[in-house]
Amino acid sequence: xxxxxxxxxxxxxxxxxxxxxxxxxxxxxxxxxxxxxxxxxxxxxxxxxxxxxxxxxxxxxxxxxxxxxxxxxxxxxxxxxxxxxxxxxxxxxxxxxxxxxxxxxxxxxxxxxxxxxxxxxxxxxxxxxxxxxxxxxxxxxxxxxxxxxxxxxxxxxxxxxxxxxxxxxxxxxxxxxxxxxxxxxxxxxxxxxxxxxxxxxxxxxxxxxxxxxxxxxxxxxxxxxxxxxxxxxxxxxxxxxxxxxxxxxxxxxxxxxxxxxxxxxxxxxxxxxxxxxxxxxxxxxxxxxxxxxxxxxxxxxxxxxxxxxxxxxxxxxxxxxxxxxxxxxxxxxxxxxxxxxxxxxxxxxxx
Amino acid sequence: xxxxxxxxxxxxxxxxxxxxxxxxxxxxxxxxxxxxxxxxxxxxxxxxxxxxxxxxxxxxxxxxxxxxxxxxxxxxxxxxxxxxxxxxxxxxxxxxxxxxxxxxxxxxxxxxxxxxxxxxxxxxxxxxxxxxxxxxxxxxxxxxxxxxxxxxxxxxxxxxxxxxxxxxxxxxxxxxxxxxxxxxxxxxxxxxxxxxxxxxxxxxxxxxxxxxxxxxxxxxxxxxxxxxxxxxxxxxxxxxxxxxxxxxxxxxxxxxxxxxxxxxxxxxxxxxxxxxxxxxxxxxxxxxxxxxxxxxxxxxxxxxxxxxxxxxxxxxxxxx
Numbered sequence: 001x002x003x004x005x006x007x008x009x010x011x012x013x014x015x016x017x018x019x020x021x022x023x024x025x026x027x028x029x030x031x032x033x034x035x036x037x038x039x040x041x042x043x044x045x046x047x048x049x050x051x052x053x054x055x056x057x058x059x060x061x062x063x064x065x066x067x068x069x070x071x072x073x074x075x076x077x078x079x080x081x082x083x084x085x086x087x088x089x090x091x092x093x094x095x096x097x098x099x100x101x102x103x104x105x106x107x108x109x110x111x112x113x114x115x116x117x118x119x120x121x122x123x124x125x126x127x128x129x130x131x132x133x134x135x136x137x138x139x140x141x142x143x144x145x146x147x148x149x150x151x152x153x154x155x156x157x158x159x160x161x162x163x164x165x166x167x168x169x170x171x172x173x174x175x176x177x178x179x180x181x182x183x184x185x186x187x188x189x190x191x192x193x194x195x196x197x198x199x200x201x202x203x204x205x206x207x208x209x210x211x212x213x214x215x216x217x218x219x220x221x222x223x224x225x226x227x228x229x230x231x232x233x234x235x236x237x238x239x240x241x242x243x244x245x246x247x248x249x250x251x252x253x254x255x256x257x258x259x260x261x262x263x264x265x266x267x268x269x270x271x272x273x274x275x276x277x278x279x280x281x282x283x284x285x286x287x288x289x290x291x292x293x294x295x296x297x298x299x300x301x302x303x304x305x306x307x308x309x310x311x312x313x314x315x316x317x318x319x320x321x322x323x324x325x326x327x328x329x330x331x332x333x334x335x336x337x338x339x340x341x342x343x344x345x346x347x348x349x350x351x
Numbered sequence: 352x353x354x355x356x357x358x359x360x361x362x363x364x365x366x367x368x369x370x371x372x373x374x375x376x377x378x379x380x381x382x383x384x385x386x387x388x389x390x391x392x393x394x395x396x397x398x399x400x401x402x403x404x405x406x407x408x409x410x411x412x413x414x415x416x417x418x419x420x421x422x423x424x425x426x427x428x429x430x431x432x433x434x435x436x437x438x439x440x441x442x443x444x445x446x447x448x449x450x451x452x453x454x455x456x457x458x459x460x461x462x463x464x465x466x467x468x469x470x471x472x473x474x475x476x477x478x479x480x481x482x483x484x485x486x487x488x489x490x491x492x493x494x495x496x497x498x499x500x501x502x503x504x505x506x507x508x509x510x511x512x513x514x515x516x517x518x519x520x521x522x523x524x525x526x527x528x529x530x531x532x533x534x535x536x537x538x539x540x541x542x543x544x545x546x547x548x549x550x551x552x553x554x555x556x557x558x559x560x561x562x563x564x565x566x567x568x569x570x571x572x573x574x575x576x577x578x579x580x581x582x583x584x585x586x587x588x589x590x591x592x593x594x595x596x597x598x599x600x601x602x603x604x605x606x607x608x609x610x611x612x613x614x615x616x617x618x619x620x621x622x623x624x625x626x627x628x629x630x631x632x633x634x635x636x637x638x639x640x641x642x643x644x645x646x647x648x649x650x651x652x653x654x655x656x657x658x659x660x661x662x663x664x665x666x667x668x669x670x671x
Binding site for chain 2: 185189192193194195196197198200201202204205206207277281284285288289303307312313316319322323326327330331333334335338
C-alpha cells in the first residue's frame with residue numbers, strides 16, 4: 001500500500017512538470033493508471049515508479065550512454081549533439097538563450113544604469129529611447145537590459161542551490177533505503193504547500209533583497225528536483241553495476257558520486273532548465289508584488305512600478321517589453337529542454 | 352487492503368498535510384523578523400504599550416506554549432481574532448475564499464472544456480499541422496507570466512475596447528439579477544487569464560496520454576473488431592487518457608487557489624491570495640495562519656475528490 005500512496009502523491013506532479021519538459025512528458029503520466037494498479041497489486045513496499053519505469057529508464061540509460069565510462073559518455077554526448085543540431089526550434093532557443101546571456105554579461109556596455117530621473121516622462125519608443133521612458137523619465141531599454149542580468153542571476157543561483165540540495169537528498173534517499181520513506185513523505189508534504197503565498201510571506205518578513213529572493217525560490221524548488229531525480233536514482237541503485245561497485249568499495253560516498261550521480265545526470269540537466277525557468281517566473285512574480293530588490297532592476301520591478309504609478313493603462317511599452325523578455329527566457333528554456341530530451345532519447349523523437 | 356483502511360490512510364494523510372502546513376506557517380511567522388505589535392500600534396509606542404499588546408495577543412509566551420495553545424484552539428475550531436480588523440479570522444476569510452473559489456473554479460471548467468478537445472484533436476491528427484499548432488500553443492502557454500497576460504487582457508478588452516470592467520468582483524449598488532450579471536462581467540477577464548496560463552499543461556498532457564492510449568493493444572483490438580474510429584477514440588481511448596488529466600486537475604487546482612494572488616492583484620479581485628498579501632504587509636498573524644490553513648484544507652479536499660473521481664473512472668483502483 002505504501003507503494004501506491006507514494007505513487008499517487010507523486011504522480012500528479014509528474015504530469016505537470018514533465019509536460020513542461022517536453023513531448024516525452026506524457027509518457028510518465030500515461031503509465032500512471034496502470035502503474036497505480038500494478039503497484040497496489042504488488043504491494044511489495046518497493047516504490048512503484050522503480051519497477052514500472054525500470055525497463056524504460058534502462059533503455060534510456062543505455063541509449064544515452066549515461067553509464068559512467070568516460071569514453072562511452074563522450075561518444076553519447078556527441079551523438080546527442082548531432083541529434084540536437086537537427087532540431088531547428090532547439091537551435092533557435094539556444095540562440096535566444098545565448099543572446100540573453102550576452103545581454104546580461106554585457107549590460108554595462110549596452111546601456112547606462114537607469115537610476116536617475118530623466119527629462120521626458122512616459123514617452124513612447126523613440127530613436128533615443130528604444131523601449132520608451134517610464135513615469136520618472138528613465139529609459140525602459142536600460143531597465144530591461146539590467147533586469148536581464150538580475151533575472152539570469154536569480155535563475156542560475158536559485159536553480160543551482162535547488163539542484164544541489166534536491167539531488168543530494170534524492171540520491172542519499174535512494175541509496176540508504178531507510179531514509180527513503182521519511183524523505184519521500186517530506187517531499188510530498190513540501191509539494192503540497194501553497195508555494196507562492198509562502199514565498200510572499202518569507203520575502204516580506206525577511207525584507208526584500210536579491211539574496212532573499214534567491215534563497216526563497218531555492219527553498220521551495222528543491223522538493224521538485226528531489227522527486228524527479230529520486231525516481232531515476234531508485235532505478236539506477238537497483239542495477240547490477242551498482243551491486244558490483246558495492247563489492248569494490250564500502251564507501252557509499254564513492255559509489256554515489258562515481259556511479260549514481262553520473263547516471264542521473266540527464267535528468268538533472270533537464271531539471272536545471274525547468275527549475276531555472278520557474279525561478280524566473282517566481283522571482284518576477286514576487287517583484288511584481290513589490291517584494292523584489294528595490295535597489296536592483298528586474299523585469300518584475302518594471303511591471304510593479306508601472307502598476308504603482310498608474311501608467312500601466314496608458315503606456316503599453318512599460319509592460320510589453322519586460323513581458324516579452326520574460327517570455328523569451330522561459331520559452332527558450334522550455335524549448336531547449338524539449339530539444340535536449342528529444343535528442344537524448346530516440347524514443348521520444350518518434351512522436 | 353480493504354476500502355476502509357484505504358479511506359482511513361487517506362484521511363490520516365490529509366491530517367498530516369494540514370498539520371505540516373499549519374506548523375510551517377506558525378514557525379515562519381514566529382521565527383522570522385517582523386514585529387506584529389507594529390501592525391496595530393504606531394512605531395512610536397512606549398515599551399510598556401508594546402508589552403501590553405504582546406501580552407494581549409499572547410505573543411510573549413514561550414514558543415512551545417504559544418504553539419500548544421494555538422493547536423488546542425485550532426482543534427476546537429477557533430481560528431482567533433484578526434489583529435487589525437478585530438473580527439474573527441473565519442469571518443475575514445469567508446469574505447475572501449468564495450471569490451477565489453468562484454474564480455479558480457470557473458477557470459478550471461473552461462480550461463478543461465477547451466484543453467481536452469484540443470488535446471484530443473492533436474492526438475487524433477498526430478503529425479499534421481493541427482498537431483504542430485496545438486503543441487506550439489501548449490508550450491507557449493506554459494511559459495506565460497501571469498501578470499503579463501492579465502495586463503494584456505486588461506489593456507485590450509478593459510481599457511481600449513471597454514467591453515469588461517477593469518477591476519473588482521462586482522459593481523457596487525447593484526441588486527438581484529443585475530448584481531449577478533456584474534459578477535459575471537467582472538469574472539471574465541481574470542478567469543480568461545487563468546485559463547490561458549493553465550491551458551498548456553492540460554493540452555500537452557491530454558495529447559501525450561491519448562497518443563499512448565491509442566497505441567495500446569485494446570485500441571488495436573477495438574479497431575480490428577470494426578468499431579468506428581470515432582467511437583474508439585472518444586469512448587475507449589479517451590476514458591483511460593482522462594486519468595492523468597484528473598490528477599493534473601487535483602494538483603493544479605490546489606496551486607491555483609494559492610497562486611491566484613498575481614491575477615487577483617492585477618484585477619484588484621478580492622480573493623484569498625490578495626487577502627494573504629494584505630495580511631502579510633500588516634503582519635496580521637491570526638489571519639495568515641487561518642488563510643494558510645484554508646489553503647491546505649482546500650488542497651486536501653481536492654486531493655480526496657480526485658481520488659473519488661479516479662475510482663469512478665478507473666474500476667481497477669476500486670478492486671485493488
